[in-house]
Amino acid sequence: MTARREENAVGLPRNYLRPCLLLLLAEGTAHGYELLEQMSTLGIDRVDPGGLYRCLRAMDEDGLVRSAWEPSTSGPARRTYELTDEGRQWLHVAAGSLAEVVRTLDRYHARYAEIAERHEPVR
Amino acid sequence: MTARREENAVGLPRNYLRPCLLLLLAEGTAHGYELLEQMSTLGIDRVDPGGLYRCLRAMDEDGLVRSAWEPSTSGPARRTYELTDEGRQWLHVAAGSLAEVVRTLDRYHARYAEIAERHEPVR
């Protein structure tokens, strides 16, 4: 039970993190913590740092990004991530998929509106 | 490893099945197998029957739908599902959440288009 985060709510697409990170990296090289903060500008707050770093490493292994340790002048060392050509391609594909999702969801909504009308007469 | 079903592609929202079934049921009482076939009209092909029936039973337990066995004249017995008021409410909420998802995805796309422009100059 444990009242989980929120009674099974419908949420963002599966595997949404990857396209988000790729987009941010397409806008410019960055390191993990920076990306973590910028995620909120994409409409996601409360990103799990663990998941984010794991995702970055997975993308590194998949060759979508290239990483390099950057000795910091102050504070702990940071790993900067740079998008590869393959990553850019992947981003393009993902953007297409997301557009497809939007189309599907629009169809859903149109259909929902139709039946909702029947319940709430024109005011 | 097992060659993963499909290179981790980005897909539809989490828990999308529920809102879909609720919408179809809002259009009229139906039984599982019927819903299974109608799912394709919502843009989802290849729905897993197991998952669908499980989802229906879960919604029944949650009070979103009411089910009744219908003795069939020919073929196996079928269980018909009817939307409850609570289910209708839930559908409304879910539709709102999905609209929110679309808004988020639109923002994503706008931002993607901006950087894509830089790579493909105006032709």
Add this chain to the structure above:
DNA sequence: CGTCGTAGGTGCAACATACAGATAGCGGGT
């Protein structure tokens, strides 16, 4: 009788995500 179409169902493994820490460097305050 075998097989097809209808109808509902179980069990399990893989995967994605959430939660909860651990570690570690640096700077500021006391």
Add this chain to the structure above:
DNA sequence: ACCCGCTATCTGTATGTTGCACCTACGACG
């Protein structure tokens, strides 16, 4: 010197959602 808070990365584990592979059962048709 010590702790605290901020930056920064990472691990371990529980939980939830999905997909895959099956199984049962009824009726009709050849």
